[in-house]
Amino acid sequence: MMAIYVNKKTRVLVQGITGNQGRFHTELMQNYGTNIVAGVTPGRAGQEVLGVPVYDTVARAVAESGADTSVIFVPAPFARDAVLEALEHLSQVIVVTEGIPVQDTMELAAVAASRGCRLLGPNTAGVISPGLSKVGIMPGRVFTPGKVGVISRSGTLAYEISLALTEAGYGQSSLVGIGGDRVIGTSFIDVLKEFEEDPETKAIVIIGEIGGQAEEEAAEYIKEMTKPVAGYIAGRTAPEGKRMGHAGAIISGGTGTAESKIKALEGAGAGVARIPTAIPEIIAELI
Numbered sequence: 001m002m003a004i005y006v007n008k009k010t011r012v013l014v015q016g017i018t019g020n021q022g023r024f025h026t027e028l029m030q031n032y033g034t035n036i037v038a039g040v041t042p043g044r045a046g047q048e049v050l051g052v053p054v055y056d057t058v059a060r061a062v063a064e065s066g067a068d069t070s071v072i073f074v075p076a077p078f079a080r081d082a083v084l085e086a087l088e089h090l091s092q093v094i095v096v097t098e099g100i101p102v103q104d105t106m107e108l109a110a111v112a113a114s115r116g117c118r119l120l121g122p123n124t125a126g127v128i129s130p131g132l133s134k135v136g137i138m139p140g141r142v143f144t145p146g147k148v149g150v151i152s153r154s155g156t157l158a159y160e161i162s163l164a165l166t167e168a169g170y171g172q173s174s175l176v177g178i179g180g181d182r183v184i185g186t187s188f189i190d191v192l193k194e195f196e197e198d199p200e201t202k203a204i205v206i207i208g209e210i211g212g213q214a215e216e217e218a219a220e221y222i223k224e225m226t227k228p229v230a231g232y233i234a235g236r237t238a239p240e241g242k243r244m245g246h247a248g249a250i251i252s253g254g255t256g257t258a259e260s261k262i263k264a265l266e267g268a269g270a271g272v273a274r275i276p277t278a279i280p281e282i283i284a285e286l287i
Helices: 018-030 058-063 076-089 101-116 155-167 188-197 214-222 259-267 276-286
Strands: 012-015 038-039 052-055 071-072 093-097 116-120 126-129 133-136 145-152 172-177 203-209 231-236 271-273
Touching: 012 018, 012 058, 012 076, 012 101, 018 038, 018 133, 038 058, 038 214, 052 058, 058 076, 071 076, 076 101, 116 155, 126 145, 126 214, 145 155, 145 188, 155 172, 155 203, 155 276, 172 188, 188 203, 188 214, 203 214, 203 259, 203 276, 214 231, 214 259, 231 259, 231 276, 259 271
Parallel strands: 012 038, 012 071, 038 052, 071 093, 093 116, 145 172, 145 203, 203 231, 231 271
Antiparallel strands: 126 133, 126 172
């Protein structure tokens, strides 16, 4: 079975593994079956966390464990350096940390692009291919293997909609959280391209929210796709100038509204739900 970004062979390195969040989610990922091969916390080399060896540096961890993917739980003040270190040695870096300054993320995204690395986040729930592997903080129990690919800025909405799909008999091929910050390393379009090419994915759900133009840009690409797309946009009642949850979820100067995003997606042929739990009905109509 193919999967987007992670599978049983993915060798995961956890940066910040000795912190409370890192340790907690390492255990949950292990319980799901994720292949965690190393952890990194400076000054903690030689220790173990839940049976996972801890190293001082990413370079040493990769050399000794063969890790190919990093998931980062390092606190925001130190996250820039942690991500830069990961991008030197790994092809895929998943940044769960939120609160990273925009100027740092702009630098990190540019470095990732220049090196051909996949950077998910910051402020991402991560990625899961149900039944195979999860790298991130999503609750594995709401997902089941299936044919619907899910892309989301919001973690919570992704869980709610994925559970609705599961209860309706539609499993997920993969869920990819792209992150809720104003600047992120992987866009809707990047993941749409992957799902379009993935033979295991038969339909796609895009979960957006107010702020920015990412959904409108995705709509232009959806026009060219062969697979059906359903969508949901959060924040229809949000007032202008007030941030709603994520750093990127803010209407500014009359742009980034839910209405403009819904109009763009519907104009591209996507079916847009007015409430999250209506997504399975739209998927049924599309496929």
